[in-house]
Amino acid sequence: MKFFEKPDPDMTERVPPGQNLAKGFPVLTYGPTPDVTQDDWQLSLSGLTTPKTLNWDDLMALPQHQFTADFHCVTTWSKLDVTWTGVKVTDLLSTVDVDTKALHVMAHCYGGYTTNVAMEDFARPENFLAHTLEGEPLPAKHGGPLRLVVPHLYAWKSAKWLSGLEFLAEPVLGFWERNGYHKRGEPWAEERYSD
Numbered sequence: 001m002k003f004f005e006k007p008d009p010d011m012t013e014r015v016p017p018g019q020n021l022a023k024g025f026p027v028l029t030y031g032p033t034p035d036v037t038q039d040d041w042q043l044s045l046s047g048l049t050t051p052k053t054l055n056w057d058d059l060m061a062l063p064q065h066q067f068t069a070d071f072h073c074v075t076t077w078s079k080l081d082v083t084w085t086g087v088k089v090t091d092l093l094s095t096v097d098v099d100t101k102a103l104h105v106m107a108h109c110y111g112g113y114t115t116n117v118a119m120e121d122f123a124r125p126e127n128f129l130a131h132t133l134e135g136e137p138l139p140a141k142h143g144g145p146l147r148l149v150v151p152h153l154y155a156w157k158s159a160k161w162l163s164g165l166e167f168l169a170e171p172v173l174g175f176w177e178r179n180g181y182h183k184r185g186e187p188w189a190e191e192r193y194s195d
Ligand SMILES: Nc1nc2c(c(=O)[nH]1)N[C@H]1C(S)=C(S)[C@@H](COP(=O)(O)O)O[C@H]1N2
Pocket: 025, 026, 027, 028, 029, 030, 031, 072, 073, 074, 109, 110, 111, 113, 141, 142, 143, 155, 156, 157, 158, 159, 160, 161
């Protein structure tokens, strides 16, 4: 009989320094939860691109994929193997005409939240726009009808209730980045706070 077991080495390797595994899926929102239906929802692309507005049908017409990704909140909880359905950021980008000078992206949200991501962190094949969580329509508290998910950065970059993507030549700080969080937020490097 075994009295203890070493932590599964696969698991330790997947939990970034200073993070603990969460029970359930905590909700972390600054301010009230916006009430947006799929019918009301729009995504506007602005800045260094041909301006374009997508509605729900436009989003559904893009290729749909399942994603399994780990989720790391800077407040030290992580959740492994979250399964989502949605659209790859790279598929969305392939339908728009973004200027090569656009090296930064500001994500805008219903409710006013913003977060900035460098284009090289944004235009990755593993990033996606999610409308389904564990097989169910994405609950409003987790960002429904649509949120961004950027698995390789802390979860404050995974903008809930996404309403816009603004393409920028120069970096501009988003909400938490102006309020002390790191401009990039890579969990393995513990890029938690700005200096
Ligand atoms: N619009 C918006 N997006 C947001 C936030 C927010 O307050 N507003 N919080 C961020 C933070 S700090 C985290 S950890 C994750 C939490 O997502 P969850 O509530 O689905 O766990 O959403 C991120 N996206």
